[in-house]
Amino acid sequence: MVEVGGLRKYPHVLLSQAFDLKMRMTAYWNVVLRRLIDIMALHLQLSVSNFVNKDMEIEIMNDLLGPNHGGGIERMLEEPPSIAVKRQKLIKSIKKLKESKEVVCKIMDDRFTHTDYLV
Numbered sequence: 001m002v003e004v005g006g007l008r009k010y011p012h013v014l015l016s017q018a019f020d021l022k023m024r025m026t027a028y029w030n031v032v033l034r035r036l037i038d039i040m041a042l043h044l045q046l047s048v049s050n051f052v053n054k055d056m057e058i059e060i061m062n063d064l065l066g067p068n069h070g071g072g073i074e075r076m077l078e079e080p081p082s083i084a085v086k087r088q089k090l091i092k093s094i095k096k097l098k099e100s101k102e103v104v105c106k107i108m109d110d111r112f113t114h115t116d117y118l119v
Contacts, residue, residue, distance in 0.1 A: 007015060064076070079087075 010018075
């Protein structure tokens, strides 16, 4: 329930202007809130980017090239055993496919060669 009895003492024009002002302020406030959220999101994104690009870069370089953990680059370049197994399976599959292709080509060649003699 809204008490409107106190509003009757004001002129209708003034009430209309007050209502219009309230509606405009409500719409404007929604825009302001969206902009604040966007600014906070962009600020957070910039802060994370700066942290990763500046602060973490030093830590990563120390880890890779530092005296305590020398050989970090070599560790990064090593192939994990699971990837090595997958690579070997892929190489075997490619080899089988090439062999199958040769067999199919030979069968097709023999078939066309025998057909030529029958005609």
